[in-house]
Amino acid sequence: xxxxxxxxxxxxxxxxxxxxxxxxxxxxxxxxxxxxxxxxxxxxxxxxxxxxxxxxxxxxxxxxxxxxxxxxxxxxxxxxxxxxxxxxxxxxxxxxxxxxxxxxxxxxxxxxxxxxxxxxxxxxxxxxxxxxxxxxxxxxxxxxxxxxxxxxxxxxxxxxxxxxxxxxxxxxxxxxxx
Numbered sequence: 001x002x003x004x005x006x007x008x009x010x011x012x013x014x015x016x017x018x019x020x021x022x023x024x025x026x027x028x029x030x031x032x033x034x035x036x037x038x039x040x041x042x043x044x045x046x047x048x049x050x051x052x053x054x055x056x057x058x059x060x061x062x063x064x065x066x067x068x069x070x071x072x073x074x075x076x077x078x079x080x081x082x083x084x085x086x087x088x089x090x091x092x093x094x095x096x097x098x099x100x101x102x103x104x105x106x107x108x109x110x111x112x113x114x115x116x117x118x119x120x121x122x123x124x125x126x127x128x129x130x131x132x133x134x135x136x137x138x139x140x141x142x143x144x145x146x147x148x149x150x151x152x153x154x155x156x157x158x159x160x161x162x163x164x165x166x167x168x169x170x171x172x173x174x175x176x177x178x
Contacts, residue, residue: 075116078107079170080178082128083163089136090159092151098143103133124169131162 007013018026073081085101092098106112108129116122135158143149167177 073107075118075121075173076175078116078125079121079128079166079175081107082125082132083166086132086159086163089132090151090156092143092149094146094149095143098136098140098149098151103129103136108133118173121169121173124165124172128162128166128169131158131165135159135162 022030082103085103088097088100092100102108107125113122113126113129116125135155139152139155142152142155170177
């Protein structure tokens with residue numbers, strides 16, 4: 001007894017068999033056809049995606065965000081601005097007050113400091129920025145949770161020393177204290 005099987009080889013029957021159980025060649029051919037169809041649009045998609053990422057990252061760029069508000073400061077206003085930021089830290093009651101600024105960007109960036117006219121003033125501002133950044137990092141754990149943000153007396157003493165140095169540099173440069 002032998003089993004005989006008649007296979008329908010019409011185009012429609014072969015197409016149905018390929019759809020139900022596609023071969024690797026069929027899958028590869030479909031992928032290639034799909035890629036050929038979408039390839040004219042891919043350049044536009046990539047371009048618009050890149051612009052979207054650039055725009056999103058520009059909003060989160062720290063160097064641009066922290067320099068935006070201080071770009072208009074004159075040389076005479078730099079030390080008072082730093083003391084003002086330090087006073088906010090001095091009287092901090094929340095982590096937002098303690099992290100009021102990033103003392104590596106904006107006025108405190110190398111470009112910002114290099115733009116100051118007086119060399120001794122540049123050095124004093126550089127030391128003040130570094131001091132404020134160090135204090136902010138050193139005591140940040142004391143102001144980590146909003147409900148327990150208490151600035152230690154040692155931090156206040158260090159901030160006062162930085163303020164005194166900034167005011168002395170400010171006076172040496174010939175500027176009047178506001």
